[in-house]
Amino acid sequence: MLVFVAKRLGSLAVVLFFLTLLVFTLGKVADSDPVRTYVGVNASAEAVEAAREELGLDNPIPVQFGSFVAGAVQGDFGISLSSKRPIADELSTRLPATLELAGWALALTVVIGVSLASLYSRPGRFGAFMRFVFFSAASAPSFLIAMLSVLVFYKWLDGALPAAGRSSYGPYEDATGFYVLDGILHGSPTYTWDAIQHLLLPALAAAVGSGVALARVLADGISSSLGSPWARTARALGEREGTVLRRHALRNASSPALSLLAVQAGFMVSSLVVVEQVFSWNGLGSYLSGAIGVGDFPAIAAVCLILGAVYVILNTLVDVALAAVDPRVRLS
Amino acid sequence: MAEPTVLTVSDLTVTYRGRGRVVTAVQDVSLSIAAGRCLGLVGESGSGKSTIGAAVQGIIAADGSAHATGRIAIAGRDLTPITDPAWAQVRGRDVTSVFQDPMRSLDPTMTIGRMLNRYTGSAEASVAALERVQIRRAGEVLKKYPHQLSGGMRQRVMIALALAPQPRLLVADEPTTALDVSVQAEVLSVLREAIEGAGCAVLFVTHDLGVARHMCDDIAVMKDGLVVETGPAGDVIARPEDAYTQRLMASRITLTTDRMRPVGAPEPAVVASMRDVLSEQGRPDEGVADAWGAGDLEWERFMGRTAAVGAASGLTDVRLVEHVTRPSLAVNEVDKTYWSRVKGRKVGNHVLTNVSFEIGYREAVALVGESGSGKSTLLRIAAGIEKPDTGSVDSQGVAGEGTQVIFQDAGASLTPWRTVEELLRERIEHTTTGAGMSRAQMRALALSTLELVGLDESVLAARPTQLSGGQQQRVAIARAVVVPPSVLLCDEPTSALDVSVACSVLNLINLLRHSLGISVMFVTHDLAAARLIADRVLVMTGGEIVETVGAERLAQDITTDYGRRLVDAVLA
Incomplete structure (x- = not known):
């Protein structure tokens, strides 16, 4: 198992290297001059030259790439062209915001997936109706669900749930940046509950689509597991349907569901970019869309790298979980 | 009580x-x-x-x-x-x-x-x-x-x-x-x-x-x-x-079943094929069904013109070819290893080791062994589906065209969206015999072959999924013999079938072999079925042929420990 994990981490490094190369190349071939973005359209030729030197852009491209990689490894992504501040500083508050949202969204995906799956496999009209609802919900893009939920919970239900920002109170000093965790660490139930309320709508908007997809795969897996010869064996040994489901079918059905979850995690990262916009969530997504707007390539590169790393790490975790669930993966 | x-x-x-x-x-x-x-x-x-x-x-x-x-x-x-x-x-x-x-x-x-x-x-x-x-x-x-x-x-x-x-x-x-x-x-x-x-x-x-x-x-x-x-x-x-x-x-096959005659009770479909064979050879029916029922119908009776060719070569007993002058299938010193990766290391699985044997004209040879003994790999190599690592396969027989395989799972070996007629035509078109044939001629040939295996015209338009397991197996046989091959390779053709259907399939293979002069390689783990079809039985274990025994007195003549275990495993 340890070797397995180590191997996956090794491939993580390789993937990240190529991602870095790709992002760096994109920055170089894109039709925008980073120096102009940095100094402004009206700057003098001398100022442009000075800035070019300051940003290290006068060096040969391989050297630029080398220092880019060296910096990225140490968490130094350079200076934002638009704000002129170190990107690492700007991201230090935004990364926890996005990770917190993504974590909640993933958890909600699993909750939605498992609970819908149990409804889905019901026979008869109710099951057919649920399948219809599933398809409708799964085909709706996340921004539509985001706006609908704002409409329902904020406007029509008179502010039942907050529709913008992360907290009504602002961050603690010297905190982790994960608001729910901060609230718990500081022993403030009000603060924690407020943070959770702020999280609910954006997490739900990001989770509905992938939750429905997960439910489908899980339900299919469960129904084929329940029809399998070993489920028949369990019944013949006197197990009741509920036990067959919990003890045998769920675990066997979870392998394909886990694989899907890994793919869905990738989609979720991209849907977060949109969802953060709708809910004014100061995370990586809104930072990224801001940076794209002004052609701030170092910032774009930094966010891409971090999201890429998160995605690969999630996939590694899923692979490990797969091996834990299915002994045939682990022992063959 | x-x-x-x-x-x-x-x-x-x-x-x-x-x-x-x-x-x-x-x-x-x-x-x-x-x-x-x-x-x-x-x-x-x-x-x-x-x-x-x-x-x-x-x-x-x-x-x-x-x-x-x-x-x-x-x-x-x-x-x-x-x-x-x-x-x-x-x-x-x-x-x-x-x-x-x-x-x-x-x-x-x-x-x-x-x-x-x-x-x-x-x-x-x-x-x-x-x-x-x-x-x-x-x-x-x-x-x-x-x-x-x-x-x-x-x-x-x-x-x-x-x-x-x-x-x-x-x-x-x-x-x-x-x-x-x-x-x-x-x-x-x-x-x-x-x-x-x-x-x-x-x-x-x-x-x-x-x-x-x-x-x-x-x-x-x-x-x-x-x-x-x-x-x-x-x-x-x-x-x-x-x-x-x-x-x-009566359909049970044991190690003492009479090999010279059809097994089981007379079955209308097989009897019909027998009549076809006889009428094609210009001979009268001679009450085949009654003779079968009375137990004096021998396979000898269906030896056709091709058998006469064999007899003319001076061999006294055509079915037991002692001196193979021109084998229908010759497998020479074949080795085969499958490679796979286990924990990053290449691991070889030696499936066949220096395997050689020949199958003579009109001879039937059975390969018996358990799963993993390499017998199915050998069949695929003989059929040309896989290449041996070293060694060679020669299947240029005197009679017939090429090799044809009948697989264990006939249902899976027939393309599900094609009609039976299309399936048979596919084989006909790819032979020299069928090269110049018109559609109508091919249809006629397909039809007569289907009759030979006990199926009628209505099957021509059917798709494999509309047929029963026994019918599918017959179609697979018909496809294999519609243009008689030099060697018919059978991979456990009866193990998935009910006893009575298995019986008629074995009878059919025996009939075709005697009337068309086809050589047969019969791969099975069932010693009784092997003995019924084959003249010689090759016992395989661990990728090697460990013993070659004449079929008739198989149970007595087999000597290796492994072969004896197979004999004991036949539940009489």
Whole structure:
């Protein structure tokens, strides 16, 4: 198992290297001059030259790439062209915001997936109706669900749930940046509950689509597991349907569901970019869309790298979980 | 009767409704089993035997597609089939079961120990349970997952699981059908000893009369949902009274079956093919059916012109070719290794080691061995589907065109969206014989071949999925011989078929071989079938041919330990 994990981490490094190369190349071939973005359209030729030197852009491209990689490894992504501040500083508050949202969204995906799956496999009209609802919900893009939920919970239900920002109170000093965790660490139930309320709508908007997809795969897996010869064996040994489901079918059905979850995690990262916009969530997504707007390539590169790393790490975790669930993966 | 009755089934009728049709699977069946007795429920597929097996466990699906009347009583408790909630009290306590497919009947995500401990109560009791089914090093086996065990081991675990709750009744549904023959004998004796120790009643569902005789005290023969004959096993086997039981008994192939004549009772489809063969050779019918029934119809009679060519070569006994001058198939010093990666290292699996043999004109050779002995790989190499690492294959026979294969699973070997006519035409078009033929000529050729295998014109337009298993196998044979090949390669062509269908397929292959002069390579794990078809039997184990024996006195002449084990495994 340890070797397995180590191997996956090794491939993580390789993937990240190529991602870095790709992002760096994109920055170089894109039709925008980073120096102009940095100094402004009206700057003098001398100022442009000075800035070019300051940003290290006068060096040969391989050297630029080398220092880019060296910096990225140490968490130094350079200076934002638009704000002129170190990107690492700007991201230090935004990364926890996005990770917190993504974590909640993933958890909600699993909750939605498992609970819908149990409804889905019901026979008869109710099951057919649920399948219809599933398809409708799964085909709706996340921004539509985001706006609908704002409409329902904020406007029509008179502010039942907050529709913008992360907290009504602002961050603690010297905190982790994960608001729910901060609230718990500081022993403030009000603060924690407020943070959770702020999280609910954006997490739900990001989770509905992938939750429905997960439910489908899980339900299919469960129904084929329940029809399998070993489920028949369990019944013949006197197990009741509920036990067959919990003890045998769920675990066997979870392998394909886990694989899907890994793919869905990738989609979720991209849907977060949109969802953060709708809910004014100061995370990586809104930072990224801001940076794209002004052609701030170092910032774009930094966010891409971090999201890429998160995605690969999630996939590694899923692979490990797969091996834990299915002994045939682990022992063959 | 001294022992109390454990199972009583009275007037059980089960019907299934599906696609607008109502099918009666079981009709007015009554039977009973006393404690310590084993009742064999014998019949071919579709006879309703498995439905009874499911009914006495109360596991017929209660989704409304099945309807049942009658009573079932288990250990004194009266139950209504299908709907009775009392089944929950009975199933897994008073009645448990062993199923057919040991590969998939155990949850792949659980260790044997975790499965077994739930029913035995403790790890020590589980070890004892495994020891009762003669598993050595039971402690280690408890830590394993099903996929780490062989088929025979898994089926032993299944038996241990089924006997763990100390049931009054054990239902064994074809428990050894999916296993290798030699493993089958082992598992059966394990099962027999285990149930004797447990003292429970056994309902043993099987299609195999040999297995039933080996295992059961009493036998009930089923056909089309009805029990046609019941009685003590010895009586039913030795003196069958019902016509169907007699047919079933006649279809059994043993190591003493007469090889010179067709096996089983005369079958209309095969008789029709025989008439076709004779009329093609310009000879009269001569009452083939009567001769077969009377037991004096020999294969010799169907030797055609091609046989005359062989006879003209100066060989006295054409069928036993002693001096092969021009073999139809020559396999020379073939080696084959499959490579795979295990933990990053390349690991070679040596499948065939220096294998050489020849099959002469009109000769039939059988390759016998267990799964993993390399016999199927050898067949694929002989067919040119795979290339040997070293060595060569020469299949330029004197008669016929190329090699053709009949696979075990005929259904899967026929392209599902093509009609039978298209399937046969495909083969015809790719031969020199068929190169210049018109559509109409090809159709006529296809039709006459279908008649030869006992199918009629209506099959031409059908697709494989619309045909029964036996019909599919006949179509596969027709495709293989529509343009006679030099060598016909058969990969377990009968092991998935019911005995009576298997019988007619074997008869058909024998007929084609004698009338068309085709050489046959017959790969099987069934020694009795091998002996029936082949002149010589090659015994394979571990990728090598360890012995070559003449077929007639196979049981006496075989000398290697491995070969003897195969002989012992044939349950007569």
